[in-house]
Amino acid sequence: MAQLILEPGKERSLFRRHPWIFAGSVKQLSGRARPGDTVEVASADGRVLARAAWSPESQIRARVWSFDPAESIDDAFFKRRVAAAVARRAALPELAGQSGLRLIHAESDGLPGVIADRYGDTVVVQLTSAGADKWRDAIAGALVKATGCGRIFERSDSEVRALEGLAPRTGWLLGEASDSPLLIEEHGVRMTVDIESGHKTGFYLDQRDNRRLLGELARDKRVLNCFCYTGGFSLQALAGGARQVVSVDSSQPALDTAAANLALNPQLDAGRAEWRCANVFDELRRLRPRREDESGPAQAGEQYDVIVLDPPKFAPSARHAEQASRAYKDINLQGFKLLAPGGFLMTYSCSGGIGLELFQKIVAGAARDAGRSARIVRRLQGAADHPVDLAFPEGEYLKGLLVQVD
Structure with missing residues (x-):
């Protein structure tokens, strides 16, 4: 060695x-x-x-x-680590019965570069480091032993693999595709998961608890969900009794999937949902109130009781932080302008290059420039199946704020 x-x-x-x-x-x-x-x-x-x-x-x-220099790194090592990660989640009551669940969260589970998500009878594994890539077969075998799942799909197509000198790789490691869509149920809402070409491993499991919170806030409210993707937040808002949910994304295929997900849930009132294909930055400006001296006649603009801003990663690393900060400032500024008095802004960053302290400063600056008084009601983070090792704070990539305005 x-x-x-x-x-x-x-x-x-x-x-x-x-x-x-x-x-x-x-x-x-x-x-x-x-x-x-x-x-x-x-x-x-x-x-x-x-x-x-x-x-x-x-x-x-x-x-x-x-950190034990005498420990052998072999097939048995990965069986122990994977089994321990699965057991930790089984010990958490709040994760019981979840059909969509993160099983391995990389460094925070002692397996750097290894992500594994379970959707029903299928595990999707993402390997982002040279070490994880080398032990692909051992990791897949350990997942089968720990879960009993008969299908494992690899989604090692993340851009970070290039930094490791690795080419992207996707495909079935075990089993094959089913003729039926892959479905999960979250807080009583059914959704499809596209493991072959969807974002990440097919779904944003980290936002599970935050979607439930939106449902609790949404009753009789007008909700604007920006960067809605396949409608996870939107459907939970409808399930919570929202009066209207307007969902915006730049991807028409994602919106088509969102509408199909809504159709899977006949208990939800589809008449309260509107799907808009648009650039979110442009749409937020189009919706806001406009003074007569800005561009044409004055317009009253839209107002919403709850706005969700869950954008993609603007800053994959610290060197992108300045440019990303401007983007976060822009969408939050426009969001504050659209909130009704007493309304809530649920705003997120999944950028590793933007820390929580910086993100809070950005949101505070946006509120100030919008002329709104606001306060943090709750700090938001990933669900319990996305733990953060105390020695590895970089694992806390998702940070969010629930802010209420006057």
Whole structure:
């Protein structure tokens, strides 16, 4: 086994049990290792500290599998780690009976670069690191043993694979596609999941609890859902008794799926739903009140009681933060202008390059520029099947605020 030797002082992050070793922390690699191979990690004074997966193409040169330098990284290791991740979720009452569930949340479950989501009898696995890619078969076998699922689909098509020197890869690892749509049920609402070409692994499981919260807020309210994708928030608002739900997305195929999802739920009043294919930035401006001196005659504009802003990732890394901040500021500013007195803004960022403190400052600036007094009612985060390891705060990518205006 090759040995990765750290620069002096760079072992401190490992003592804090942070699993990433950056290029600047590496003094040398003693021996030969191919991408994904397990290497021994040692401090500059020769102390062996961990075992990690080597990734020479990435700025994250190694990801720690185990902080026990004597632990073997083999098929049995992955069976133990996967079984432990599944057992942790089974111990949480709030996750009982969920037909859509995240089983493995990468570093936060001790499996860097491994995402696994379960939809009914199907597991979708996403491998984003060289180490995870090397152990593909072992991970798939461990998932079968831990879940009993007979179908596993790989969605290793994330852009971050390129940073690891890996080509995208998708396809069935076990089983084959069914003639019937893949369905899940969430808080009494049925939805389809497109595991082959949908976003992420097919669905945004991380927003499960926040969708339920919207349903609780929506009774007799006018709701505007921006970046609605396949309608998860929209359907929960209808289930909660919303008077009207206007849903906006730039993808007509996504809106078609959303409308089809609504049709799967005859208990919901389809007459209260409107689907608009538009650029959200443009649509928010079109809806807002307009003064006579701006462009043509004055318009009263629309007002909504609840607005959801759940955009795609604007800042995949910290170097995109400035540009992303402007985009977040823009949509939140327009959202505040459209809120009725006493209304709620549910606003989110899933960008790793935007921390919670910065996001809150952006939203506060948007409220100020909109001339609205507002307060945070609740801070929002991912569901319980998306845990965050205390030593790995980067795992908390989803952050949100529930804000109420005067």
